[in-house]
Amino acid sequence: MIRVSNLVKNYGDFQAVRDISFDVDEGEIFAFLGPNGAGKTTTIKILTTLLKPTSGAVELDGLDPSVQHNEARKRFGIVFQDPSLDDELTAYENMDFHGVLYKVPRKIRRERIESLLKLFELWDRRNDPVKQYSGGMKRRLEIARGLLHTPKILFLDEPTLGLDPQTRNQLWTHVKKLNEDERVTVFMTTHYMEEAERVAHRIAIIDHGKIVAQGTAQQLKEQTGGETLEQAFLALTGSTIRDEDASSVDQMRSMARMFRRGRS
Amino acid sequence: MSAIYILWLRQLKRYLRSKPRIIASLGQPLLFLVALGFGFGPIFQRAGQGNYIQFLAPGVIAMTILFTAVFSGIELIWDRQFGFLKETLVAPVPRILVMIGRTLGGATVAMIQGLIVIVICLIAGFRVTNFHALPEAILVMVLVSIMFTALGTAIASVLSDFQGFQLIMNFLVMPIFFLSGALFPLTNLPKVLNIIATIDPLSYGVDGLRSALIGVAHFGLPLDLAVLSIIAAALVGLGSVLFSRIQL
Numbered sequence: 001m002i003r004v005s006n007l008v009k010n011y012g013d014f015q016a017v018r019d020i021s022f023d024v025d026e027g028e029i030f031a032f033l034g035p036n037g038a039g040k041t042t043t044i045k046i047l048t049t050l051l052k053p054t055s056g057a058v059e060l061d062g063l064d065p066s067v068q069h070n071e072a073r074k075r076f077g078i079v080f081q082d083p084s085l086d087d088e089l090t091a092y093e094n095m096d097f098h099g100v101l102y103k104v105p106r107k108i109r110r111e112r113i114e115s116l117l118k119l120f121e122l123w124d125r126r127n128d129p130v131k132q133y134s135g136g137m138k139r140r141l142e143i144a145r146g147l148l149h150t151p152k153i154l155f156l157d158e159p160t161l162g163l164d165p166q167t168r169n170q171l172w173t174h175v176k177k178l179n180e181d182e183r184v185t186v187f188m189t190t191h192y193m194e195e196a197e198r199v200a201h202r203i204a205i206i207d208h209g210k211i212v213a214q215g216t217a218q219q220l221k222e223q224t225g226g227e228t229l230e231q232a233f234l235a236l237t238g239s240t241i242r243d244e245d246a247s248s249v250d251q252m253r254s255m256a257r258m259f260r261r262g263r264s
Numbered sequence: 265m266s267a268i269y270i271l272w273l274r275q276l277k278r279y280l281r282s283k284p285r286i287i288a289s290l291g292q293p294l295l296f297l298v299a300l301g302f303g304f305g306p307i308f309q310r311a312g313q314g315n316y317i318q319f320l321a322p323g324v325i326a327m328t329i330l331f332t333a334v335f336s337g338i339e340l341i342w343d344r345q346f347g348f349l350k351e352t353l354v355a356p357v358p359r360i361l362v363m364i365g366r367t368l369g370g371a372t373v374a375m376i377q378g379l380i381v382i383v384i385c386l387i388a389g390f391r392v393t394n395f396h397a398l399p400e401a402i403l404v405m406v407l408v409s410i411m412f413t414a415l416g417t418a419i420a421s422v423l424s425d426f427q428g429f430q431l432i433m434n435f436l437v438m439p440i441f442f443l444s445g446a447l448f449p450l451t452n453l454p455k456v457l458n459i460i461a462t463i464d465p466l467s468y469g470v471d472g473l474r475s476a477l478i479g480v481a482h483f484g485l486p487l488d489l490a491v492l493s494i495i496a497a498a499l500v501g502l503g504s505v506l507f508s509r510i511q512l
Contacts, residue, residue, distance in 0.1 A: 049354060050354065073355065084347040084350045085351075086274065088282070089277065089278075093274075096270075097274060100267065100269075101356070
């Protein structure tokens with residue numbers, strides 16, 4: 001369903017992704033693990049038509065996302081790592097906007113929005129503007145929105161970041177159900193090893209833009225002699241801590257927060 | 265079609281929900297009307313050019329549309345910074361439709377602001393002399409709105425943050441306004457200024473409004489409408505191309 005071969009992405013001199021290859025089968029849950037800045041999000045951006053690769057080939061359901069954008073976009077849904085909501089709109093409006101863009105028929109749209117907002121316990125606050133939401137609520141809304149249409153492939157880029165255990169549990173139960181009932185292929189990244197072990201059929205570990213190991217959780221543990229996936233992960237990627245540069249986006253957000261504080 | 269509609273609706277909702285923005289954006293036209301209109305009025309009169317408020321009002325209306333439209337287009341940078349742009353860029357909607365929806369939304373907002381400023385001008389003493397040409401006046405306003413929203417979108421498509429914003433304001437938007445004949449007649453100008461005013465697209469918007477509303481023309485309404493239509497179409501085209509090339 002997803003095929004990546006010899007993918008390379010450079011930003012100037014910096015090599016974000018260095019010649020990686022992997023396949024994800026239809027109906028599979030595939031976890032992409034790696035330390036910060038390893039190239040996970042860059043890979044997802046290339047797969048979801050947001051970025052063009054420097055070289056290498058990418059295939060989504062037989063389509064090339066860097067050429068057949070629109071056909072490819074019809075195949076997948078995505079929950080982004082960083083915020084992608086409109087703060088001025090209400091939760092319901094954000095959901096509705098998404099549903100219209102993805103051509104979910106009106107009646108089904110209403111039903112699904114209601115059931116998803118109820119599932120993630122946002123229904124009572126559906127008419128409040130998103131800017132009044134807490135961080136956790138925004139995250140829940142992003143996830144609910146990502147599940148509004150039923151795509152063939154679902155990308156989840158660190159979906160559980162900042163979520164409480166209850167919501168994490170809801171999310172993975174729902175994702176597993178989608179995978180089992182509707183054969184949705186899932187491509188996920190996470191920093192929580194136990195989540196990857198619980199839901200993923202296969203795991204690839206990426207570090208410094210290269211895939212250092214792939215296989216089932218069991219295989220990875222055997223390969224490294226670790227008792228848990230976490231130990232296997234650390235054995236493969238080392239224990240130094242990586243820093244990502246504070247991007248202009250983060251600076252911008254803190255500026256906007258200052259603005260808002262000044263106004264209110 | 266539904267994609268264009270929902271993008272248009274979003275722009276409109278954002279505008280209607282930010283009351284401070286609506287009020288703030290009316291301050292500048294008011295200042296121009298009062299300070300310049302009443303300040304320069306006596307001199308203008310003595311120079312034999314008639315009532316300055318009559319002359320200035322179409323310029324102030326065009327100015328309002330210019331600034332609102334460019335800002336609406338440039339709002340794209342906010343969407344990029346706050347992440348919402350990703351949501352629209354991965355949706356299975358051709359990017360040209362996303363661009364058109366946004367542009368129509370921004371243009372509608374600029375139109376509304378323009379209409380509010382007409383009312384303010386009427387209160388300040390502006391009198392429309394050509395009521396039968398009101399449809400043409402509206403058409404000019406629509407074209408100017410679309411043209412500059414598309415320009416703002418085109419600019420925002422190549423800027424990734426607000427670093428270049430002041431540059432755009434001071435070296436593009438301000439000159440477009442000040443050199444357009446919004447504030448002074450285009451007759452008997454120094455040669456260089458005359459050339460600049462002739463290639464400034466806003467000159468045709470201001471002139472179009474003046475011919476339609478008070479029957480005073482420099483280029484003439486047919487030429488104004490032709491130039492505005494061509495440039496608006498070109499900028500929508502340019503904006504679409506640049507917008508569809510965005511990578512995040």
